[in-house]
Amino acid sequence: xxxxxxxxxxxxxxxxxxAQDTAEAPEVDEKVVSCGYQADVVAAVQQARLERVAxxxxxxxxxxxxxxxxxxxxxxxxxxxxxxxxxxxxxIRNEDLSAAWSELCLQQ
Numbered sequence: 001x002x003x004x005x006x007x008x009x010x011x012x013x014x015x016x017x018x019a020q021d022t023a024e025a026p027e028v029d030e031k032v033v034s035c036g037y038q039a040d041v042v043a044a045v046q047q048a049r050l051e052r053v054a055x056x057x058x059x060x061x062x063x064x065x066x067x068x069x070x071x072x073x074x075x076x077x078x079x080x081x082x083x084x085x086x087x088x089x090x091x092i093r094n095e096d097l098s099a100a101w102s103e104l105c106l107q108q
Contacts, residue, residue: 035105037069041076043098045084050092055085 044062053061058081063074084097091097 031106035102037073038076038105039098039102040067040069041073042080042084042101043096045077045080046092046097049084049087055081058085 041062044065044067045058048058048061051061059074059077062077067074084092087095087097
């Protein structure tokens, strides 16, 4: 489980596509919203894994579900997918990866 959080934290730090355009720190509300959308992406990728969607087909599969998040969050699907797919099936079935992602995201 520790490895899961270390990998998760490294992924969160590596997501410049969602960085703020301004040098100022984002307001708490913006951070909560952004972390929520990121967690939604993680949940969608986790669901695709549970449905046994091939890793290379995940972006198309997720987009076919008409996700509710803003379009810019589609860019992180290929970044999150390998992390979700490297997790053991037991973790995918029993853990809420989106909650873990959201928690770490909010701590940044």
